Amino acid sequence: MGFKCGIVGLPNVGKSTLFNALTKTAAAQAANYPFCTIEPNTGEVAVPDPRLQTIAKIGKSANIVPTRISFVDIAGLVRGASKGEGLGNQFLANIREVDAIIHVLRCFEDDDITHVEGRIDPVSDAETVETELMLSDLESLERRIVQFRKRASSKDKEALTVLPVMEQALALLQDGQPVRFMLNGISAADLAILQDLNLLTSKPVLYVCNVAEEDAATGNEYTEAVEEMATGQGAETVTISAAIEAEVAQLPEPEAKEYLEAMNLDEPGLDRLIRAGYRLLHLITYFTVGPKEARAWTVERGSKAPQAAGVIHTDFERGFIRAQTIAYQDYVALGGEVPAKEAGKARDEGKEYVVQDGDIMLFRFNT
């Protein structure tokens, strides 16, 4: 399916270090040099989900197959990017292709690592990046809206439905606010229109505070400032030390655990980040369980059973008849498929069933 989170931020804030850790590869070079990430690098990562181990144990599955999402390491942005400064245009084009934004903010001090603006101030950095995105959206929307206004005045049906959404987005941008602020409570129809406009600031955002090793468990004054800003926007924040994560990612399991314990961390920050990215993309997981494998599958929140079946195979969607569905809690509490069936907890769901996070599903279909 390919749901993508783009890793965005000023140069030298730790984007590539984080991306490397995420994908456990050296594919994206980390170096103390602005613009070292020139081509966008995309990596797929497994979504950590402890429920998968639990159901695999109950279902006596030989293999565990997690679901995956993609991260894209995007070149650093500088002030003026919307006017083509730095790698401006390329940066903006790359953001256009992702579904959500992981905005990395430098919350660590290190005199050896250049800060493009010469001082550590993550809130101001966030504003710099956001301003460039808003300027780019403003320019593209102002250009496009002229046509729509003309068409709407001659009662063009499409223009009449699209224009109010455009006007609302434009008003926000002119007021110095990102378009995502209109997502709260938006109707499904307007959301579809907004998504078609593909504005940079309409994408959901998650802030990552990249801190020094010693602040990984506790955060610091910078992360507090970022949290306050994020809370005001209704956005999530994840505090992580990209430098530690890059090291942990290289270690074998037992050593990684010891290292994390020594740092007072109960799990890799990356696991928290991946799960937060998954939520940001409005994704949920359903499971299939059998002797061969226990497997997690990704669907968008609100998907119906046939769409979920289609993630496994298009034939499953085309020939969908029904889905035997067991809630995760029931599957675990009752001890598997057979006892769940005996207890009447295996429901037969039809085409209109909206899949719930954690459902254990078995599809019946005609080919």
Ligand SMILES: Nc1ncnc2c1ncn2[C@@H]1O[C@H](COP(=O)(O)OP(=O)(O)OP(=O)(O)O)[C@@H](O)[C@H]1O
């Ligand atoms: N939490 C951290 N603590 C200390 N140093 C860090 C931390 N995270 C990253 N660094 C260091 O900061 C430098 C810049 O990191 P990196 O190359 O990942 O930045 P970037 O945002 O990808 O930059 P660019 O946009 O220029 O590619 C590297 O030397 C990296 O090791």
